[in-house]
Amino acid sequence: MPFAALGLSAELVRAAHDHDYVQPTAIQASAIPLVLQGDDLIACAQTGSGKTAAFVLPLLQQHLQWRAQIRDMDVDLRPKQRVVQSLILVPTRELAMQVSETLRGLAKRLPEQAKMVAVYGGVSINPQMMNLRGGADIVIATPGRLIDLIEQRALSIAGVKTLVLDEADRLLDLGFSDELNRILDLLPQRRQSLFFSATFSPAVEALAAQLLTNPQRVEIAATPIAAPDILQRAIDVDESARTQLLRHLIIEHGWSRVLVFVATQYAAEHVAKKLNRAGIKAAAFHGSFEQGKRSQVISDFKASRLQVVVATDLAARGIDIAQLPAVVNYDLPRSTTDYTHRIGRTGRAGESGVAVSFVTSDFAAHFRLIEKQQNCRVPREQITGFEPKQVNAVAPEATVSPNNGGIKGRRKSKKDKLREAAALAAAEQKTAD
Structure with missing residues (x-):
């Protein structure tokens, strides 16, 4: 039509x-x-x-x-x-x-x-x-x-x-x-x-x-025919080796531009600084920046004056970078919704792209839940020289919200703590009686 x-x-x-x-x-x-x-x-x-x-x-x-x-x-x-x-x-x-x-x-x-x-x-x-x-x-x-x-x-x-x-x-x-x-x-x-x-x-x-x-x-619906051409990859890696692995992937694949997602503003600044020290032009991008600086970072990224932008989820929506070859989840997102919007920054307007997720031992179960909500299975990879030394943690009781609830089961909620305190007090009272 x-x-x-x-x-x-x-x-x-x-x-x-x-x-x-x-x-x-x-x-x-x-x-x-x-x-x-x-x-x-x-x-x-x-x-x-x-x-x-x-x-x-x-x-x-x-x-x-x-x-x-x-x-x-x-x-x-x-x-x-x-x-x-x-x-x-x-x-x-x-x-x-x-x-x-x-x-x-x-x-x-x-x-x-x-x-x-x-x-x-x-x-x-x-x-x-x-x-x-x-x-x-x-x-x-x-x-x-x-x-x-x-x-x-x-x-x-x-x-x-x-x-x-x-x-x-x-x-x-x-x-x-x-x-x-x-x-x-x-x-x-x-x-x-x-x-x-x-x-x-x-x-x-x-x-x-x-x-x-x-x-x-x-x-x-995101059918196989209509879905963006995005190759999803999941790489097992120790938390301490993620920056070195990121640098390795950028050089190995020759990515001209990469959007890297992290969990905090501190991580955005920290990773960008490490990449610059390694000779890769990178900049942080987060909500604490004034509008002028944010606009400058995006302008430099679009013009390829920057090779890497390290961003919090602020950038997951509302930023359209034409022909962006790769997105990297340095930190996994809290929710499946954020995962969808993160990887959707690549593979736009008929282009192909790759979305890489770093899976550390602490977040292996969380990534499995993201896969479940996405109705897909992403094969785990290990990169030579970056094989994880820590064994993936198993947390079968963990749950994840499909929208924005974040990881549940990895750490106790306030209600759980109150219930435990009440149970402990009851047990102590029973013992005292």
């Missing part, structure tokens, strides 16, 4: 072709007509499947229709400034910039340009307030900064016709529930609402049930 058959204008079809969108992906072919006919929508598809364009293209089509309606109005009744028609909420500033870039690229051929403003924290609010003077047609925002701007009366969302939650599950994972509720209270009740994500947690399903009206549901 060509883009022209989806109900898009000739200008948008040409814009799609300009961006090498020759044929719609499965999520685009299913979602775009539903959005254009005004339905509420829950759309779930794997990372790298074209979800952003699946809502950006129909939003731009709606913009054309809205501007045409305004032109047909009596001159005296036309709004004095642009009214926010579409609001796109995203969890991170990186994703806000990515969506904004996609919007601007696809809007270039429109006969009347849409005014699009991306607003997010980590940078001065004043330039964003200046950009919002005269209103805006489409706003891409992180929840906290959007509320700041509303409180300062820099914009109003009372006229929003379409709300998009992009990476809806991540918005809730990152603790935006209160901000979301405040924003939703300010939106008109009659609107179109679209939820897009690669995964949907129970919390998002509950929110959708509350906010959406008779929503259509589109779920594109």
